Amino acid sequence: MNLDFSVVPPFAGALAIGALWTILITALAGAISLIVGIGLALARIYAPGWIRALLAVPVFIILGTPLLLQLFLVYYGLSQLGLRLPAFFTGVVGLGLHYAVYNADILRAAILSVEQGQYEAGRALGFGRGATLRHFVLPQALYRALPQIGNNILVLLKDSVLVSAIGIMELVLSAQLAISRTFRPFEFYISVAAIFYLINLALEWALARITRRTEAMR
Amino acid sequence: MMTPMVELKGLRKVFGRLEVLRGIDMSVDKGQILSLIGPSGSGKSTLLRSVNLLETPTGGEVWLDGTRVNADLKGLAYERHVNGLRREMQMVFQQFNLFPHLTVMQNLTIGPMKLLGLSKAEAEARGEELLCKVGLAEKALAYPARLSGGQKQRVAIARALAMRPKVMLFDEVTSALDPELVDEVNAVMKDLAAEHITMLIVTHEMRFAAEVTDWAVFMDEGMVVEEGPPDRLFSDPEHPRTRSFLRKHLGA
Numbered sequence: 346m347n348l349d350f351s352v353v354p355p356f357a358g359a360l361a362i363g364a365l366w367t368i369l370i371t372a373l374a375g376a377i378s379l380i381v382g383i384g385l386a387l388a389r390i391y392a393p394g395w396i397r398a399l400l401a402v403p404v405f406i407i408l409g410t411p412l413l414l415q416l417f418l419v420y421y422g423l424s425q426l427g428l429r430l431p432a433f434f435t436g437v438v439g440l441g442l443h444y445a446v447y448n449a450d451i452l453r454a455a456i457l458s459v460e461q462g463q464y465e466a467g468r469a470l471g472f473g474r475g476a477t478l479r480h481f482v483l484p485q486a487l488y489r490a491l492p493q494i495g496n497n498i499l500v501l502l503k504d505s506v507l508v509s510a511i512g513i514m515e516l517v518l519s520a521q522l523a524i525s526r527t528f529r530p531f532e533f534y535i536s537v538a539a540i541f542y543l544i545n546l547a548l549e550w551a552l553a554r555i556t557r558r559t560e561a562m563r
Numbered sequence: 564m565m566t567p568m569v570e571l572k573g574l575r576k577v578f579g580r581l582e583v584l585r586g587i588d589m590s591v592d593k594g595q596i597l598s599l600i601g602p603s604g605s606g607k608s609t610l611l612r613s614v615n616l617l618e619t620p621t622g623g624e625v626w627l628d629g630t631r632v633n634a635d636l637k638g639l640a641y642e643r644h645v646n647g648l649r650r651e652m653q654m655v656f657q658q659f660n661l662f663p664h665l666t667v668m669q670n671l672t673i674g675p676m677k678l679l680g681l682s683k684a685e686a687e688a689r690g691e692e693l694l695c696k697v698g699l700a701e702k703a704l705a706y707p708a709r710l711s712g713g714q715k716q717r718v719a720i721a722r723a724l725a726m727r728p729k730v731m732l733f734d735e736v737t738s739a740l741d742p743e744l745v746d747e748v749n750a751v752m753k754d755l756a757a758e759h760i761t762m763l764i765v766t767h768e769m770r771f772a773a774e775v776t777d778w779a780v781f782m783d784e785g786m787v788v789e790e791g792p793p794d795r796l797f798s799d800p801e802h803p804r805t806r807s808f809l810r811k812h813l814g815a
Contacts, residue, residue, distance in 0.1 A: 465617055466660035470674045470726065471650035473642060480673065484664050561706045562663050 363519030377441025382448030436508030653723030713744030
């Protein structure tokens with residue numbers, strides 16, 4: 346077996362750009378998953394029955410089918426019907442919505458775990474329903490859900506490779522391009538794994554920092 | 564005749580088939596300090612929570628300083644009306660209900676800043692003054708989790724006062740406290756009583772009620788059984804139910 350990592354540096358630029366795309370996709374999809382997740386969680390608790398019933402349909406589809414299939418369906422399926430969405434948009438929104446459903450479950454439980462007394466305290470001060478949620482209930486729910494939401498973002502980072510299947514030049518696809526030129530899969534896949542590991546470490550570090558800051562509140 | 568600060572007319576509250584308040588008439592003058600006593604389940608907490616509409620009355624009227632609190636409005640207009648009036652009557656809860664994600668100072672400033680339009684500096688000046696008053700100036704930057712129960716309750720009182728309310732509602736504020744922490748909270752309330760802020764106090768502590776309040780109302784089974792100046796009510800109750808309740812509670 347002869348491993349030769351000297352084949353990698355000439356492609357460092359391409360890999361770096363791929364890594365940046367991966368980070369960008371994760372950040373954007375993560376933000377979508379959080380914002381839509383909060384909206385879904387609130388809707389599931391407070392919205393009238395017919396809205397909840399309406400939302401149950403996409404949630405059921407997202408939970409019940411593979412993410413890769415969902416991306417194919419939206420990107421290739423809709424383009425056959427004449428609706429050609431940009432790949433980057435499809436990938437980011439698809440990933441984001443997929444994880445929004447998982448985050449919504451966590452956030453729903455976290456919102457319900459905030460004591461009724463907190464809501465009453467906000468209302469008794471004179472805050473309206475929405476302001477009480479925004480200032481008092483939601484922040485506490487987010488702090489409580491943070492460890493699990495963080496986990497989901499870490500999984501999202503790894504699942505972001507799936508968007509390569511609709512042609513987005515993220516980290517893995519950049520490596521595959523390099524492999525097709527050099528025929529050195531092992532060296533490049535190991536390098537990509539190392540880069541993923543580093544991004545993962547950075548994310549975990551950031552999450553631990555935020556968690557530490559919330560510890561004073563417990 | 565002076566308008567009463569708080570007035571209840573025929574207040575009724577029904578939970579399902581349970582009638583918790585069966586027609587309460589009550590009037591509290593400006594500056595009056597009133598205690599509500601009675602066995603648990605007598606409806607005194609529900610009555611207090613009906614004043615600021617944390618419980619929606621089933622029937623009857625709630626008035627604050629000449630304004631109908633449970634006004635005949637619908638939807639958003641009703642919401643706005645109630646939110647506005649709640650700012651003028653602040654409640655202190657048995658379980659403190661401080662906001663754990665905010666520091667002590669932020670607990671005190673968020674209401675005045677977001678609801679009364681005070682600047683951060685103004686709200687913090689007000690907050691500092693109140694923290695001094697309750698003896699917790701050095702805790703401004705602490706989170707509630709770092710405070711004892713008595714300290715939490717004193718912060719909760721300061722948070723309520725920061726809204727400069729017309730009326731303070733106290734809902735068994737020392738019931739969740741360890742006995743040795745009760746006095747520090749009572750002391751703060753005595754100071755307030757000396758300033759003649761209008762207060763409605765639901766309490767189990769007869770000695771405190773006798774010492775601090777100038778009108779005591781004894782409730783049982785959702786009705787006012789007897790009321791009067793506390794020294795008269797406690798030493799010479801007229802109604803047998805008041806007598807048996809006081810025998811149990813003053814003996815202890």
